Amino acid sequence: MDTLSLTGKELAAAINADTKERTAALAAGMHAPRLALIVANDDPASAWYVNSLRKAAERLGIACERIDLGADATAEQIREELTARSADTSYDAIMLQTPLPAGVSLNDVSSAISADKDVDGVSPLSLGLLAAGLDGFVPATSEAVVELLKHHEIPLRGKLVAVVGRSNIVGKPLAQLLLAEDATVTVCHSRTADLAAVTAAADVVVAAAGRAGLVTGKHVREGAVVIDVGTNEAPDGGIVGDVDAESVRGKAAGLSPVPGGVGPVTTALLMRHVVAAAEKLRG
Amino acid sequence: MDTLSLTGKELAAAINADTKERTAALAAGMHAPRLALIVANDDPASAWYVNSLRKAAERLGIACERIDLGADATAEQIREELTARSADTSYDAIMLQTPLPAGVSLNDVSSAISADKDVDGVSPLSLGLLAAGLDGFVPATSEAVVELLKHHEIPLRGKLVAVVGRSNIVGKPLAQLLLAEDATVTVCHSRTADLAAVTAAADVVVAAAGRAGLVTGKHVREGAVVIDVGTNEAPDGGIVGDVDAESVRGKAAGLSPVPGGVGPVTTALLMRHVVAAAEKLRG
CATH class of the missing domain: 3.40.50.720 (NAD(P)-binding Rossmann-like Domain)
Known part of the structure; x- marks a missing residue:
């Protein structure tokens, strides 16, 4: 049997084309979407991924700021940062990069991301909205x-x-x-x-x-x-x-x-979530 | 093959014995646990179930108050009631009975139950805490x-x-x-x-x-x-x-x-949740 290659590039390109238009519309209203990428590790794979997200964001006109808390950040420090960015209206979206520092689990900190900025759907409330079939950001x-x-x-x-x-x-x-x-x-x-x-x-x-x-x-x-x-x-x-x-x-x-x-589809959907968050928060 | 009957009565009795002790301890501190049962239907099966819950609560020393909103209550009225009971410190626990009025879904109203009183685990946050593996009330x-x-x-x-x-x-x-x-x-x-x-x-x-x-x-x-x-x-x-x-x-x-x-195990667990909510809220 011939095995079809189920590539994601075409789909990602279609999603990105739509995102780019929506970003441009927001930027025309002086509200370019802005994503906070919170990093608390010195993992090379993570650094590579963060870099690829930043490039993807840049291509789409999304401002993407890397906030580095260091690999020895405590759960409390990470929670404080997430809480601050959740309250900070200059950010539309928040992503917390993994891995987290040793001894800190995603569950220790994820509830500090407000659901309306939780573009990767990691907080308990986001997971619950998904479980209930309600609107929210899906991982x-x-x-x-x-x-x-x-x-x-x-x-x-x-x-x-x-x-x-x-x-x-x-x-x-x-x-x-x-x-x-x-x-x-x-x-x-x-x-x-x-x-x-x-x-x-x-x-x-x-x-x-x-x-x-x-x-x-x-x-x-x-x-x-x-x-x-x-x-x-x-x-x-x-x-x-x-x-x-x-x-x-x-x-x-x-x-x-x-x-x-x-x-590529995951990255495209993340960026679409960022724009959707911006549209909702600023609309 | 002989088919064992997997009854729940023994287990329910064991759970209830523990609940009764914990209720008594709370009552000794002048804090008998109190459950609000919100009803918005005129369904006979629901009435029967509510009645059985009230009896179960009574046997265990839990105060159980039925709050009837009528079968034509709107989603807004139900939400308001749930919000009010969530804020009302004289209640430890809230259960919203189904069925709901025609046109009102559980998803329209369940987020108005605060997670610390949501003893049947129906709110999006409760469902998300379960999905994340965090502490919360499980259905x-x-x-x-x-x-x-x-x-x-x-x-x-x-x-x-x-x-x-x-x-x-x-x-x-x-x-x-x-x-x-x-x-x-x-x-x-x-x-x-x-x-x-x-x-x-x-x-x-x-x-x-x-x-x-x-x-x-x-x-x-x-x-x-x-x-x-x-x-x-x-x-x-x-x-x-x-x-x-x-x-x-x-x-x-x-x-x-x-x-x-x-x-019977479901009812026993619900009552255990009520006592756990009371212990946490008043402890």
């Missing part, structure tokens, strides 16, 4: 998975989707979004007894466990669609996904590449 | 399912659990709780293409769809455990679950009865 990566599937016209209604990974920022919110699309959803994780048996029953497999090569050909039934959310560091310094593409290709009907699949 | 019915399984020593870690139903107050929060117990969780619903195929693969099936007799013997594999969350009105005026007990008995290793299974 961009999980939204990107659904948007990528829709863009490539993969049906979800009544289909069985296996999500591999149960993180608060990808697996669990993604399950909510897929249920809202009328998919039947199984969430698998490191404690799943027979991962291959569960995923091989699915019409769509989403790999979001953060482990290179976890999902292989034996995890995927002939003709299924596979979305790879992984961004793991490769030995050569590049990034590789959670899917062993070689063994899946030829068996799956479609596979999203890493890089170039979910990633 | 009592979904918590009752997990507690009933634990009480009967049904293992969950690594097991495949099928949840039939994706409501915001049972199916979806239950999926979160089961994931936290390291179960692999599939959420099925009315759009699931082949329900029997999905549920028959599961070690544990939880029927929470609100349809009498939906889960039958063909939905359950030999030796699986079945929890029945349904409370449907029977033609004779009694209540029946979502499980066709006759066809499941002899095949399942265990089945929770209706009534007498999840129900």
Whole structure:
């Protein structure tokens, strides 16, 4: 079977074109959207990602300011910064970069981001609005998975989707979004007894466990669609996904590449969220 | 195979014994816990349930006040009442009874219940705290399912659990709780293409769809455990679950009865939440 490459570049470009127009309209009203990127680590992968976000923002006319709290910031310092930026009307949007300093968890600090600026949907209130089916910002990566599937016209209604990974920022919110699309959803994780048996029953497999090569050909039934959310560091310094593409290709009907699949759509959706936050806060 | 009856009465009694002690301790400090039960319907089943909650509260020494807004209350009136009770320090806990008036959804009003009094965990913030794995009140019915399984020593870690139903107050929060117990969780619903195929693969099936007799013997594999969350009105005026007990008995290793299974545990947990809210608010 020919395996289609489910790239995200076209979709990202379409989203970005719309965002650019909306940003220009805001800027014409003297309100260019402004994003605060809060960083409290000295991780090279994080620095690389922050840099790519800043470039993406710049291309779209979004002001993006990196606020560095240092790798030894305390939970209290991070909360104070998030609270201050939430109250500061010169910012429309806030993103807290991970990893956080040792001993600080996202749950310790995320509630300090006000929901109307929480463009990556990490605060408890944002997660709850999603769970309730109410308006709010959805974690961009999980939204990107659904948007990528829709863009490539993969049906979800009544289909069985296996999500591999149960993180608060990808697996669990993604399950909510897929249920809202009328998919039947199984969430698998490191404690799943027979991962291959569960995923091989699915019409769509989403790999979001953060482990290179976890999902292989034996995890995927002939003709299924596979979305790879992984961004793991490769030995050569590049990034590789959670899917062993070689063994899946030829068996799956479609596979999203890493890089170039979910990633660009995630960035585009984040920037769209920033503009939406600005429109709402200033509109 | 002999099918064990997974009753909830023993567990409910144990929870209630603890609650009664804690209530007495609070009452000794002149702070008997107080619950506001907000009703905006003239539904007989709801009236019956409210009455049973009031009796349960009374037996435990919890003051329980029914506040009737009438079946034609508007969303605004309900929100105002919830906001007022949230601010009113003479109440420790708030429960909004369903059904709501025609045209009013739980989502229209639930955010007006402050999370510290939201003992049935229906507000977006409560749902988000659950999704994030943070402290908060969990919807009592979904918590009752997990507690009933634990009480009967049904293992969950690594097991495949099928949840039939994706409501915001049972199916979806239950999926979160089961994931936290390291179960692999599939959420099925009315759009699931082949329900029997999905549920028959599961070690544990939880029927929470609100349809009498939906889960039958063909939905359950030999030796699986079945929890029945349904409370449907029977033609004779009694209540029946979502499980066709006759066809499941002899095949399942265990089945929770209706009534007498999840129900009494749910009520006991609700009352425990009321006392916990009182301890926190007054402690």
